[in-house]
Amino acid sequence: MTIQLETIPLGKTDVRVTPLGLGVWQWGDTMMWGYGKSYGDADLRPVYDATLAAGINFIDTAEIYGRGRSETVVGGFMRDTQTRDQIVLATKFAPLPWRWGGGSLLNALHNSLNRLGVSKVDLYQVHFPYSLISVETWANALADAVQQGLTRTVGVSNYNVQQTMRAHAALAKRGVPLASNQVEYSLLDRKPETSGLMKVCGELGVTIIAYSPIAKGILTGKYTPDNVPPGRRSRQYNREYLSKVQPLIGLMKEVGQGHAGKTPSQVALNWVMCKGAVPIPGAKNLRQAQENFGALGWKLSEDEVAALEKASAQVSSN
Numbered sequence: 001m002t003i004q005l006e007t008i009p010l011g012k013t014d015v016r017v018t019p020l021g022l023g024v025w026q027w028g029d030t031m032m033w034g035y036g037k038s039y040g041d042a043d044l045r046p047v048y049d050a051t052l053a054a055g056i057n058f059i060d061t062a063e064i065y066g067r068g069r070s071e072t073v074v075g076g077f078m079r080d081t082q083t084r085d086q087i088v089l090a091t092k093f094a095p096l097p098w099r100w101g102g103g104s105l106l107n108a109l110h111n112s113l114n115r116l117g118v119s120k121v122d123l124y125q126v127h128f129p130y131s132l133i134s135v136e137t138w139a140n141a142l143a144d145a146v147q148q149g150l151t152r153t154v155g156v157s158n159y160n161v162q163q164t165m166r167a168h169a170a171l172a173k174r175g176v177p178l179a180s181n182q183v184e185y186s187l188l189d190r191k192p193e194t195s196g197l198m199k200v201c202g203e204l205g206v207t208i209i210a211y212s213p214i215a216k217g218i219l220t221g222k223y224t225p226d227n228v229p230p231g232r233r234s235r236q237y238n239r240e241y242l243s244k245v246q247p248l249i250g251l252m253k254e255v256g257q258g259h260a261g262k263t264p265s266q267v268a269l270n271w272v273m274c275k276g277a278v279p280i281p282g283a284k285n286l287r288q289a290q291e292n293f294g295a296l297g298w299k300l301s302e303d304e305v306a307a308l309e310k311a312s313a314q315v316s317s318n
Contacts, residue, residue, distance in 0.1 A: 271305060
């Protein structure tokens with residue numbers, strides 16, 4: 001039986017998502033996450049099934065995740081289970097240097113639709129800004145995609161304050177709302193707050209979607225100075241950095257105990273939701289997915305939010 005969760009609108013659109021989504025960067029990515037080595041599709045299918053059973057309706061992928069493999073995997077699961085109508089499906093366009101105009105965005109979207117096996121997506125996003133091509137060029141291409149019925153809504157990703165305002169204005173001229181801006185946001189990366197992006201998105205009615213809300217696994221508490229994460233993550237999260245994070249992890253464990261034994265991951269995700277953003281954590285296996293689901297159904301107090309933010313500020317200031 002599928003649980004019914006409350007939903008919230010994406011920006012000023014009629015597309016409604018659950019407060020927690022699922023990001024599927026890991027589904028196909030061999031470079032960062034080791035897809036095909038430590039886990040594969042047999043591990044991911046239970047994640048997909050459990051996500052829908054938990055009432056979560058929002059799945060976010062991108063054409064560059066695993067060079068299209070992530071979209072193919074999601075599309076296969078949707079077809080096998082005939083669950084397309086249960087999902088708010090999001091993907092992204094990568095404005096790579098050789099892609100010069102709006103036509104390249106529409107071509108990429110058609111390719112994504114083919115991999116996903118659908119006629120339209122619910123949210124199509126520009127994955128990152130590309131300085132040689134104007135924000136307005138991509139915004140107009142997004143509006144074309146809406147008007148051609150290829151996507152219900154549009155968003156951006158990794159856009160700063162000025163880029164977000166420009167995209168919003170260009171789309172408004174076409175009568176299309178900017179639904180969302182997907183950015184890295186967690187207790188260990190609060191740039192969306194300090195840059196003023198959260199404030200501007202709030203004023204414009206643009207939803208913040210938070211990727212890496214558990215800081216690529218660092219906020220699980222699993223990693224310590226004596227147990228650094230494998231692969232590329234070890235460069236960003238080295239022993240010195242992990243030693244600075246430990247007091248925050250300790251507080252997260254303490255706060256979680258006050259909420260029937262919630263884990264640091266669940267506290268981290270709940271904090272993001274308390275800030276008004278929609279976190280989209282990843283999951284490589286059923287255990288990770290079920291832990292993510294435990295962030296729903298309860299809420300940190302204002303005092304707990306403030307204490308966590310004070311501790312998180314200490315990490316960057318040390």
